Amino acid sequence: MKTLHIVGFKDSGKTTLVSHWITVLNRLGYEVAVLKHHGHGGVPELPPAHTDTVQFLEYGAVSTLVAGGDMIQLIQNKERSFEQLKALAASSGPDVLLIEGYKKEAGEKVVLIRNEEERHELESLLGIVRTVKTAELFEDITRLDDWLREWVEARR
DSSP states (O other): OEEEEEEESTTSSHHHHHHHHHHHHHHTTOOEEEEEOOTTSSOOOOSOTTSHHHHHHHTTOSEEEEEETTEEEEEESSOOOHHHHHHHHTTTOOSEEEEESOTTSSSOEEEEESSHHHHHHHTTOTTEEEEEETTHHHHOHHHHHHHHHHHHHHTO
């Protein structure tokens, strides 16, 4: 499994690029999984309060897993290490794991920047394989897609 972090500050285009690259990789025949850091504070949004899943959590379950319709939804009331989260995200056996965020964790990184101040703050990260100006996401996405294809193929 190939693993690539997409990192940058809030609203730098990380989700836009990850979403786009999922479709690019799918078209190339790769299965993709995503691990996202919820950097907005608090817990990620839960299913509606009236669901069994939320009831189980409110009654004290440390985890709940719902399966059906070829889908699994797992919610755990327990923080996990980055390595454990990667293992969970990769449990479906994808070809590529895109990681949104986790900029301080080890791994190859594409860094998104909007300006030189952000470049200066992020240039010390370990594992940078590409730096992308946010404007490039909208100006010349084809060049980034070509880079991604080459990156994936070089890691076969």
